Amino acid sequence: MNFSIKKDILLDGLLNVSRALSTKNLIPILSGIKFELKKNGLYLTGSDNDITIQSFIENKKENISNLENEGSIVIQGKYIVEIIRKLPDEIVNIELIDGLKVLIYTKNAKFNLNGMDPTEYPKLDLQTNNKPIILDKKILKNIVNQTSFAASNQETRPLLTGINFKISNNKLECIATDSYRLAKKIIKLDGKNEDNNIIIPSRNLVELTKILLDNDDEKVEMYVFSNKIIFKFDNIIFQSRLLNGTYPDTSKLIPEEYSLSIITNPYELYDVIDRASLLMSDREKNIVNLDINKNNVKITSNSPEIGKVEETMDVENENKETLKISFSATYMMEALRAIQSDRVKILFNGDMKPIILKNPDDDNLIQLILPIRTY
């Protein structure tokens, strides 16, 4: 293994695959990044057995030069990333010497690193023979940003830590719920797609969005297997395991009719609720009260030790009904932020039934929050 490579390109690849490395990993070899030099280029792989990320740098003269001898080695992730990041040179030379020793050098600097045996690295099958589902990068990012926060972070109900991706009739329905709230996003798919129903760990999808760059017109290929999913884009392969089990049926949770609906600006309402929840000593249980009148709403909160807050805000009340209802400030704020529109429609069926939020001009995103009984 012997090659010269453009520093910035190598650093990009290393930063992407190092997202799969876990600091908590108990398997020593998985603290490393696998370098695999082939005639067609350099494959970098990082994995924690849950996520695997592979980045490919093609052997063309803008990237790699002096490629001699194929070969592979595993290098400690935290050292190699910092070394490459901090080298001032434009080109870095990498050479495998003495079996497991790696020499990284530029004009003035020489790093001799102890590598790890690549034959000990887990065999990872990143082949994709089946037919992919194709999504815009931007749409995939939106799905994750608009649903992942509603997934549970409690391992007591593992299935709820995932996002349910359900494909039927060329429609993709993505649902996350922690059983107190729910986020649902529906996407129309292009082409013909097989029906499918899988659960992807939510935090893996959040990691995926971090390496989805903002060249939004590009596509992501999604390959579904029985126990894993592979996303392919740019020169990157991102693999996540799936959660095994049947996701709860939530279709009956969302009512067809509502007794009261208001329309307002979600950003302004977000700020009002943010201020109303300021005086809570325990931010996790921050309950605010909403008092809906004919032309405005009053948001109040009360913390006997610290004090109380009261704020009014004008809204459009379509039915001119009134209602008092209480809910978690955090849940409402996260749902409002996901609306991504200047207007939000909030629907109610009395003070004990789910609250629904959606964009008044778009039925493809639904946020649901259960109210909290305060009396």
Next chain:
Amino acid sequence: MNFSIKKDILLDGLLNVSRALSTKNLIPILSGIKFELKKNGLYLTGSDNDITIQSFIENKKENISNLENEGSIVIQGKYIVEIIRKLPDEIVNIELIDGLKVLIYTKNAKFNLNGMDPTEYPKLDLQTNNKPIILDKKILKNIVNQTSFAASNQETRPLLTGINFKISNNKLECIATDSYRLAKKIIKLDGKNEDNNIIIPSRNLVELTKILLDNDDEKVEMYVFSNKIIFKFDNIIFQSRLLNGTYPDTSKLIPEEYSLSIITNPYELYDVIDRASLLMSDREKNIVNLDINKNNVKITSNSPEIGKVEETMDVENENKETLKISFSATYMMEALRAIQSDRVKILFNGDMKPIILKNPDDDNLIQLILPIRTY
């Protein structure tokens, strides 16, 4: 107590005085900020008994309006700062009602806060009757930035956690040392100043620099008392306790003559040492070796488990002597960063004697580092 105040001005004042609040404070009243409204304006005070900061907002129409009834109240620091920060309005109204209840309101929002009894707040004497020492803000900031890192953070030798300010013959000498390295900065004072010799806690001076804004042409007045020091600038009073005791005499540590001196760019040398120390597993004990040759230096480090680094760098070697010496990478990097010049002169007297760094064109800053014996 009843007044209206420009939100941004109140927030500025609150942010400044809240730097004195400690989250670890066991005295409940010190988690609050004292509001004291007088005819001439609003005094805000925060204190943890170690540092006290007072900010004064003058009663003039750009700041305060509708000032009625003098009075005072102590309000929980963490709540009042967040409330004022998050209010969207330009003007905030504050009113003391019912003894210890504070009403903070704008057009749409009303916060009722439980305050604390101002008579329980410690009596702090911030009077300054004696004659101040006057320094440029920029110079005071530089003193702290160029010396504080060399102070000890170990409470086993409390005096070394401070910076020694010694005034004699209208010269201010500031020294910090943790006994392995030393930083010394000398400033010529204007006017006539009494001789003095005090030790100010280093971390208090670092807090002070955070509220010294960058209007660099302005002055800071320094008032020295037997057990405290007061800094006055803008509308702020910053008080710190002093450390009691006699600071060690370090005057004999800095040699008059040197057997070897090199001149180089401190930023480049910083980067080289930074890279050489990358492979250390314990960053606290990161020893690098310097091998001085006629026209260049070689920096090496070796960590048997991880690997080794070797980098060469051209330097001016004034005496054409050679030397091998080892030192802490962290100490050398912090000293190099304090030089604040494009050139640094590094002076040696063999491999066991202190290393001295200074700006070749300015004798007022000296950085000293003890070498480490590696054989």
